[in-house]
Amino acid sequence: QVQLVESGGGLVQTGGSPRLSCAAPGRTFFRNNVGWFPQAPGKEREFVAGISWNGGSTKYADSVKGRFTITRDNAKNTVYLQMNSLSPEETAVYYCAAALSGTNSVPMSGYMYWGQGTQVTVSS
Numbered sequence: 001q002v003q004l005v006e007s008g009g010g011l012v013q014t015g016g017s018p019r020l021s022c023a024a025p026g027r028t029f030f031r032n033n034v035g036w037f038p039q040a041p042g043k044e045r046e047f048v049a050g051i052s053w054n055g056g057s058t059k060y061a062d063s064v065k066g067r068f069t070i071t072r073d074n075a076k077n078t079v080y081l082q083m084n085s086l087s088p089e090e091t092a093v094y095y096c097a098a099a100l101s102g103t104n105s106v107p108m109s110g111y112m113y114w115g116q117g118t119q120v121t122v123s124s
Contacts, residue, residue, distance in 0.1 A: 002027050002098050002113040009094060009118030012086060020081040020118060022096030030054075030074040032113075033099040033106050036081045038092035039117070045095065045108075049081060053102030086122045093117040 008020040022034060035050035049070040050059045058070050064083075072079040079096060097111035 002029050002032065004029075004096050004098060004113055004115035006094065006096050006115045006118040009120045011121045011123060013123055014087060016086050016122065017082070017084045018086070018120060020083070020094055020096075020120070022079040022081075022115060024077050024098070028074075028077055029098050029113075030077070031102050033101055033104060033110075034070075034072065034079040035097050035099070035106070035111055036068075036070065037095045037097060037108075037111075038090065038120070039095065040089075040092040043092075047108055050104055050106065051079060052104040057104040059104050083120075086120070088122045088124045091120065091122045093119050 005023050012018050031053050036048050037045045039045040048061045048064050051070045051072050055072045067084045069082040095117045096115050098113040099106040099110045
């Protein structure tokens with residue numbers, strides 16, 4: 001079992017650039033692919049970014065390519081999501097999740113461990 005804790009959310013202005021963090025206190029997840037999944041009010045959770053176990057491969061949804069960057073520091077047991085140029089439509093609870101697989105070819109159903117989420121609110 002891997003418990004994940006997200007942080008870094010809050011209220012930002014349109015065009016803001018928050019950085020989210022995903023940590024696994026007391027455990028390591030250096031073998032796991034980790035992804036980020038925002039869930040906006042009334043909408044389904046969706047994939048926006050994923051990173052392979054060693055950071056060698058990243059994957060992004062088309063809607064965030066060029067604006068979001070996912071990285072990881074396995075020495076700190078933390079995965080980051082740098083978000084730039086946010087719009088109010090991206091207001092959501094952002095969840096991180098870890099898959100059993102370390103590769104970057106993981107369907108959403110392959111993410112087994114989820115955090116509680118961190119709220120990101122983008123004001124207009």
